[in-house]
Amino acid sequence: VRLGSMAAILPYHRPIHIAESYALVDVLSGGRLELGVGRGNLASELALHGVDPDTSRATFWESLETLRGLWGDGPQPEGLTTFPQPLQSPVPIWVAANSLESAERAAGHGLRIATSPAGGDLADYTRNMRAMRAMLEARGHEPARMEFPLSTFDTYIAPTRAQARSDFLESAFRMHQLMSAAGRRPPTAATPAAFADRADALGTRVVTDPTEAISFLRALDARAGLGHFVAATAQGGLAHELVLSSMTLFAEEVMRVIRAG
Template structure:
């Protein structure tokens, strides 16, 4: 199993400049710790995300790390021109020496889409056309596409990625219905839902993968994302997580509260204790967290575990300590070792 980090980059209590610097220092710690990848969200006009331009932020990540893979999870394609996204993908992959992981989505918040003048009813159609254009631009010398939203004729492509034909592609899967397309295109997935929901998705992905004639051991990454806080004792970790989660949850709900509504589907309770009981996160000592993650991975059927290790008002020191303990006591115990040359 691989371990990665997901970051909403929600608004902390320090200045914006300090938060960016604190987070980049934390990303350097992820790099040293041995995490496989770092995924960052894209949000707009909300304290849930202060990295609304993932490419700008990730260009700094590329320069501050050496081994860690990274990328957006996701680029919200309903809010961008696909040619611009394609070119930024190429730039980031080149600047990092081929370490980019790319997630695509339509944009989940109707309010964020609306602020950009996008009708949420059209977001899915824009996403599908944008994805086709980007894939064409990453693999061909000229883009030609005629659709409902885009009409591109003989557009020359001057940019290329290090990783060919494309960097690894990611998708946020919320239902088993998303698994046929993702399996057919060998797309990696990450899920946020309850354990039983995640298991239904990973089981269905494996059914499609094997039906396509692929060996089980070649399956892409099937991931789950969970809030994780590690401290020297269970009590200290839980107290820290309760405080930070409260602020993060307020950010999660910010635009919905502003508009007097609630999301139709919401997996997250409004407090960390209920989230932990539901299997959506863990706060504890290294031994407590290690046992919980091992059980959670077995329950959900994932081979990729994504930790939300910086959220709410967690301080730089608290997040660094959590990362250190995770690296010393959890990663070595649960990470599958790379095969030796003889094994390969």
């Protein structure tokens, strides 16, 4: 089992802090780290850390360059050394990128690309993934070698679709309220029922039974391709026993079938 973060928000931290903290994870785990990084997009967090949204993109890429240099994957910053060093060389790095610009820049550095629907609908997401794939191929990159794309979707699996929706609704709506407040924007739905209707219209959740989840993943792979699928299972205070039940069903009845082709 490999260990991943999605994502460490680089503009919130000194690069040397990120380098040493995650190198320690790689050492303690015997070289099993997958580092996901991002630049941050929640207004309250940016303000808390004193990060200017207008310059956060430049800060992110500068910090990432420094981090890689500290790990020996590029020029080492003058006068800076870190301990420990990661066992892997290089550490696999995933850049959270939902725009062609960010994906192209990540690929240009030989880094992997992590994506999510980011509030859009499924049609927009699949079009964006196809555009990214075409861009990578046009630039001479091999999407399969880059394990592109990594896709993150809210996921909850129960024995029936009705039970999954019932179990997940209140927690998902609570998470929506929390994220809206953190982003300093109004919620897009005022009630759990309205939130469920909007989520259905967007089509970007896997909240259902195992059979329908398999069909969703196969269709997503056919339309956009899948290198990795991240199931975002625990959110909004969802009861731990429900999270474990969903993960177990996903592993035993969805992953097993998908892996068997």
